[in-house]
Amino acid sequence: MADPYLRLRRATPGVALGLGLLVFLLLPIAALGLASSPGELWAALAHPLVMPALALSARTTAVTLAIVIVTGTPLAWMLARARGPWARVIETAVELPIVIPPAVMGIALLLAFGRQGLLGGLGVALPFTTTAVIVAQVVVAAPFYVQSVAAGFRGVDDDLLLVARTLGASPRQAFLRVAVPLCLPAIVNGAALCWARALGEFGATLLFAGSLPGRTQTMPLAIHAALEADVRVATAVALVLALLAFVTLLAARAARRWLVWPSPARAGAER
CATH class of the missing domain: 1.20.5 (Single alpha-helices involved in coiled-coils or other helix-helix interfaces)
Structure with missing residues (x-):
């Protein structure tokens, strides 16, 4: 030894x-x-920039998360079950927004959805609107959710799905009643990462949606604006964002512990 x-x-x-x-x-x-002291923190929260930005961030990230969960879960399932080179190409395309700089993504969104962009001729003009904030958040945050959930779906035992099918379940029912419940810890983890990334999005939002108070100015953009006037306010708002991220991580970890299904061996031991 x-x-x-x-x-x-x-x-x-x-x-x-x-x-x-x-x-x-x-x-x-x-x-x-x-x-920041507690007094400075409370004083900063009363600044005119803060509450509208906080409310806007809450609304847009909630919509972003709902869109990503509804559309990203089927995509993650497809990536987890697909085989062959095209599956790897699609997976790489999904991951691309993670490695592209946010400023580059902002310009790309302008070229796609601006008045002179690819969809401008169809009457689509999203820049400098609240919808543009949501679009930017979805683009940069969705890959984190899809990656996490696809990894969770890859861990689902094929035999369980086969048993569900032999008992009369349709492919959709097997997905919703077997695969999704087994993947709930990964879904929670992906949702937390997605929401935190959407909450902190700055570069793409600034270029694509601007920083209009009450309309497109989210919390990160409010920090940027406050830096020009009062560093203490910017610091306090940054601390609020950091605390929100920390609480999100703690909540996601707690939820994953509650949602993890016991293995057959563990279940037998507990009996």
Whole structure:
């Protein structure tokens, strides 16, 4: 048996590097949390920029999440079950908005939906509207949901679907009553990632929808606008966004623990 102290000494450099990265990641968040007192935070929330931006972000991200869940779940199922080179091409296309810079995506949206864009001749003119905010959020946030849910669907046992079909279930019923319930933890995780990404979207929204207070100015855009007038307000709004993201992660983790179905072996042990 290897000496445990020897294993510890060998692991120390790697542990130190990992802890160093952890500190590096948490340091900006800690600085943000220490930058505002509770009084300054409440005062900043009363700023005229904040509540309209918060309300707009809440509305648009809720609509975005609903659109992504309704349309992204079937797409994730298709990607999980499809085979062959075309499936990989489609999967790569879905992931493309993740790696494209947000500013580039904003320009691409203008070229697609602007008055002089590909769909401009059809009377479609979305830029600088609330709908444009939702479109930008869907484009940048949907891939996170689809990736997570597709990974969950790949873990669904084919035999369970086969049993459902032999018991008379249609393909749609097998999908809704077997695959979706088994994939609920992945759906919750994907929904949390999608909502958090939509809430924090900045670049594509700024170029495609602008920053019109009460109409297209979401929370990240309000931070950008507040930086020009009052850094304390910008810091407080940024802290609110960070807290929302943190609460979202905690809620998603708690929901996944409740939704994980016990394995047959675990279920037998519990009996």
